Amino acid sequence: MHAPHFHDDPFSPPAPGAGGTARLLEGLNPEQHAAVSLPAEPALILAGAGSGKTRVLTTRIAWLLATGQVSPGGLMAVTFTNKAAKEMLHRLSAMLPVPVRGMWIGTFHGLCNRFLRAHWKLAGLPQGFQILDTGDQLSAVKRVIKAMNLDEQRFVPKQVSWFIAARKEEGERPSDVDARDPNTRTMVEIYRAYEEQCQREGVVDFAELMLRTYELMRDQPALREHYQHRFAHILVDEFQDTNRLQYRWLKMFAPPENTGERARGTLRQSVFAVGDDDQSIYAFRGAQVGNMADFEREYRVRHLIKLERNYRSFGNILDSANALIAHNSKRLGKNLSTEAGPGEPVRVHEATSDYAEAQWLLEEAQGLHRGGLARSEIAILYRSNAQSRVMESALFNAGVPYRVYGGLRFFERAEVKHALAYLRLVENPNDDTSYLRVVNFPTRGIGARTLELLQDAARQSGRSLYQSVSAVAGKGGANLLGFNGLIDGLREATRGLTLREIIEKMLATSGLLDFYRTEKEGQDRIENLEELVNAAEAFVTQEGFGKDAVALPVDEIGPGTLADRREGPDGIAPAPVAPLAPDAETGEIMSPLAAFLTHAALEAGDNQAQAGQDAIQMMTVHSAKGLEFDAVFITGLEESLFPHENAMSDTDGLEEERRLMYVAITRARKRLYLSYSQTRLLHGQTRYNVKSRFLDELPEGALKWLTPRNQGFGSGYAKEYQQAWQRGTGPGGIVGAGRQDNRPPSWRRDSGGDSGDGKRVPWGGRDGYGAGRDAPLTGGGPVPTAMANAQAAKSGHGLRVGQAVFHTKFGEGVVITLEGSGADARAQVNFGRHGPKWLALSVAKLTPVD
DNA sequence: CGCACGAAAAGCATC
DNA sequence: TTTTCGTGCG
Numbered sequence: 001m002h003a004p005h006f007h008d009d010p011f012s013p014p015a016p017g018a019g020g021t022a023r024l025l026e027g028l029n030p031e032q033h034a035a036v037s038l039p040a041e042p043a044l045i046l047a048g049a050g051s052g053k054t055r056v057l058t059t060r061i062a063w064l065l066a067t068g069q070v071s072p073g074g075l076m077a078v079t080f081t082n083k084a085a086k087e088m089l090h091r092l093s094a095m096l097p098v099p100v101r102g103m104w105i106g107t108f109h110g111l112c113n114r115f116l117r118a119h120w121k122l123a124g125l126p127q128g129f130q131i132l133d134t135g136d137q138l139s140a141v142k143r144v145i146k147a148m149n150l151d152e153q154r155f156v157p158k159q160v161s162w163f164i165a166a167r168k169e170e171g172e173r174p175s176d177v178d179a180r181d182p183n184t185r186t187m188v189e190i191y192r193a194y195e196e197q198c199q200r201e202g203v204v205d206f207a208e209l210m211l212r213t214y215e216l217m218r219d220q221p222a223l224r225e226h227y228q229h230r231f232a233h234i235l236v237d238e239f240q241d242t243n244r245l246q247y248r249w250l251k252m253f254a255p256p257e258n259t260g261e262r263a264r265g266t267l268r269q270s271v272f273a274v275g276d277d278d279q280s281i282y283a284f285r286g287a288q289v290g291n292m293a294d295f296e297r298e299y300r301v302r303h304l305i306k307l308e309r310n311y312r313s314f315g316n317i318l319d320s321a322n323a324l325i326a327h328n329s330k331r332l333g334k335n336l337s338t339e340a341g342p343g344e345p346v347r348v349h350e351a352t353s354d355y356a357e358a359q360w361l362l363e364e365a366q367g368l369h370r371g372g373l374a375r376s377e378i379a380i381l382y383r384s385n386a387q388s389r390v391m392e393s394a395l396f397n398a399g400v401p402y403r404v405y406g407g408l409r410f411f412e413r414a415e416v417k418h419a420l421a422y423l424r425l426v427e428n429p430n431d432d433t434s435y436l437r438v439v440n441f442p443t444r445g446i447g448a449r450t451l452e453l454l455q456d457a458a459r460q461s462g463r464s465l466y467q468s469v470s471a472v473a474g475k476g477g478a479n480l481l482g483f484n485g486l487i488d489g490l491r492e493a494t495r496g497l498t499l500r501e502i503i504e505k506m507l508a509t510s511g512l513l514d515f516y517r518t519e520k521e522g523q524d525r526i527e528n529l530e531e532l533v534n535a536a537e538a539f540v541t542q543e544g545f546g547k548d549a550v551a552l553p554v555d556e557i558g559p560g561t562l563a564d565r566r567e568g569p570d571g572i573a574p575a576p577v578a579p580l581a582p583d584a585e586t587g588e589i590m591s592p593l594a595a596f597l598t599h600a601a602l603e604a605g606d607n608q609a610q611a612g613q614d615a616i617q618m619m620t621v622h623s624a625k626g627l628e629f630d631a632v633f634i635t636g637l638e639e640s641l642f643p644h645e646n647a648m649s650d651t652d653g654l655e656e657e658r659r660l661m662y663v664a665i666t667r668a669r670k671r672l673y674l675s676y677s678q679t680r681l682l683h684g685q686t687r688y689n690v691k692s693r694f695l696d697e698l699p700e701g702a703l704k705w706l707t708p709r710n711q712g713f714g715s716g717y718a719k720e721y722q723q724a725w726q727r728g729t730g731p732g733g734i735v736g737a738g739r740q741d742n743r744p745p746s747w748r749r750d751s752g753g754d755s756g757d758g759k760r761v762p763w764g765g766r767d768g769y770g771a772g773r774d775a776p777l778t779g780g781g782p783v784p785t786a787m788a789n790a791q792a793a794k795s796g797h798g799l800r801v802g803q804a805v806f807h808t809k810f811g812e813g814v815v816i817t818l819e820g821s822g823a824d825a826r827a828q829v830n831f832g833r834h835g836p837k838w839l840a841l842s843v844a845k846l847t848p849v850d
Numbered sequence: 851c852g853c854a855c856g857a858a859a860a861g862c863a864t865c
Numbered sequence: 866t867t868t869t870c871g872t873g874c875g
Binding site for chain 1: 859
Binding site for chain 1: 866867
């Protein structure tokens with residue numbers, strides 16, 4: 001077999017030492033240079049925030065290729081997100097004329113998918129297996145629970161899904177789970193049934209992609225040998241975020257004994273792991289920071305390189321980050337430095353209310369924008385999504401364009417999922433999840449009763465819903481038959497059509513398009529369906545599924561082929577060309593439709609809010625990881641918010657919160673704002689919080705307080721409250737300002753190009769928080785407590801709700817509730833660090849702080 | 851199959 | 866503002 005033919009022949013890389021190679025290393029600092037040009041041995045790169053991690057990773061790949069140490073097919077690079085993978089491919093192709101598309105660079109799941117496509121038979125999967133996203137998985141679990149006649153109250157589908165995913169991420173099949181209590185035993189039974197169901201339907205969930213690949217490598221020596229021979233270099237990005245299974249997976253592809261000085265025989269592999277323990281913020285979803293230390297030990301890492309030079313932020317920002325993270329005990333140890341000079345101080349702002357905080361932020365951001373900063377260079381970060389609403393409201397009312405990350409993504413939208421369900425049924429009518437999703441959508445007279453019967457029948461015979469329709473008699477049965485006919489007809493009618501034509505045909509014959517045409521909110525949905533057609537078109541072009549696409553058999557394993565195929569004409573193994581590895585035996589690649597469905601599951605797409613416009617960026621700190629902005633606002637720096645109350649009780653949780661804060665700080669290039677508020681409306685209740693301990697952990701010299709330092713907590717609020725009272729806008733006036741509308745901002749995509757000028761309606765048109773009519777512009781006092789304040793003022797002990805107090809044992813706190821009077825008087829005080837406490841006022845020594 | 855409106859969450863979120 | 870779910874109607 002011949003090596004595939006490329007225009008830019010990757011098998012003739014620039015000769016080592018040629019100008020090209022030297023140019024690759026140009027401009028790297030000594031540590032980066034060292035990392036990029038390390039010998040082929042295990043290496044751990046501790047890459048601080050903004051230290052050029054991606055550059056090192058991609059240059060390392062380019063360097064390995066350019067110096068002829070490895071062929072494009074001989075290396076694998078793994079990331080967590082599609083974004084990171086794309087970025088790597090993009091940069092790489094800018095550095096070297098290399099056919100990046102066929103290279104094994106991708107997300108863990110994407111690569112597993114590719115692997116399982118090639119070895120589907122060995123893996124015990126149907127050739128066209130489809131992937132369940134989180135939502136599909138949830139409905140699949142629900143069906144299982146129902147089928148087992150279990151109580152959904154006791155076995156909450158979400159929790160069960162989570163349980164199953166967690167087990168898989170620990171590498172445990174049902175029989176491996178140590179189930180001691182009856183509850184867990186039932187969970188395991190559900191897990192078992194769920195697996196059987198998935199297998200029957202020919203679908204796999206995300207965790208299954210990983211686990212199956214791992215198991216296949218573990219149980220198939222020939223396969224293992226093959227891949228270990230093939231991948232001489234494996235690079236892992238964001239290593240601190242790997243979970244147990246991912247690390248074990250890695251060890252299957254490149255076991256420690258094959259690496260470095262322990263390499264056995266001719267088999268010599270190198271793993272290049274890049275990570276930052278200080279940015280490990282995903283323990284809650286199974287990430288094991290400990291993998292870094294394990295890796296260092298198990299692989300006997302001799303090359304540990306720290307990238308501590310930061311090219312992103314000015315000194316004050318870095319000093320703050322360094323000082324903060326120094327409070328963590330569990331660290332590998334790292335300190336960021338810059339040559340950029342101190343830059344501006346970090347600005348700190350104390351607000352009286354979340355509303356006031358939002359107003360301040362709005363003004364400040366507007367100022368920055370007027371000063372010439374693009375809105376897209378301004379980021380507003382918060383710990384939890386619930387915090388975004390006040391700020392959205394403020395921005396919206398001022399007509400400032402903004403973009404909120406983390407909403408519904410394209411392929412998760414209901415109408416898109418419906419469309420995909422039809423397409424999946426065309427591919428595989430036994431996909432019960434998809435069947436149930438659209439069997440009666442648009443409605444075709446198939447009710448719950450009929451579906452019950454159908455599901456019973458299917459359960460009895462162990463067959464799919466599609467296969468069981470004949471078991472249902474009567475009108476319902478006839479309608480079911482009709483639906484099956486629709487799917488069959490669609491499959492016939494679309495045979496041989498292009499992907500675009502298939503989708504268009506489906507949209508028309510399924511009735512989806514007609515349905516949304518008559519629905520009043522349907523215009524958006526139709527646009528999204530059109531967008532789906534575009535996405536498919538783009539996919540076909542981009543992935544080379546056009547008529548010129550060549551299917552080249554690669555990675556076939558079978559007797560006698562292993563040794564042979566390792567070497568191409570010049571002693572280098574050929575790289576796969578097809579985007580998805582073809583069947584290992586036949587070389588057959590998936591149909592464009594099946595491939596597109598896979599793509600849709602593995603890549604949920606962007607959430608499309610406000611894409612393309614210069615808008616202020618709003619997101620949680622988690623989603624900000626990996627991004628950078630000229631100006632960053634970190635808001636809601638309050639105890640119980642950030643650090644979050646659920647994480648405050650144990651050190652591990654607290655340290656993760658601190659790393660989260662570290663990530664947040666290091667997003668800023670030039671200007672960083674930190675803000676907190678004395679009062680905050682959260683879940684309909686006013687909370688009185690103490691400022692975050694993280695603020696106290698920053699170096700005073702790097703900070704500049706925009707509001708008076710050490711102002712008594714609550715005092716500012718109290719003053720404004722009194723003023724408002726005197727103005728006659730007391731409780732009566734303020735009460736109405738409480739938010740009535742609980743919806744997240746759901747804007748209509750307006751047709752005009754110039755959105756953000758007040759045409760969109762985030763609160764469905766109703767007055768939001770401070771919509772301007774009856775809410776005061778500043779100092780909108782918290783509502784329910786206003787009354788309580790008035791009462792408390794009369795009760796003699798001189799305390800008010802919202803009052804800042806000092807307690808000899810617990811320190812600073814804020815009064816959040818007052819009850820009783822005289823000797824009975826008691827107060828609930830939130831001491832932040834110590835949490836809220838009830839105190840008898842006749843005993844406790846509380847000093848008002850003012 | 852009973853009843854009502856609205857609605858989606860209480861922490862972060864990749865694939 | 867308080868609790869729990871899914872979806873649409875008589």
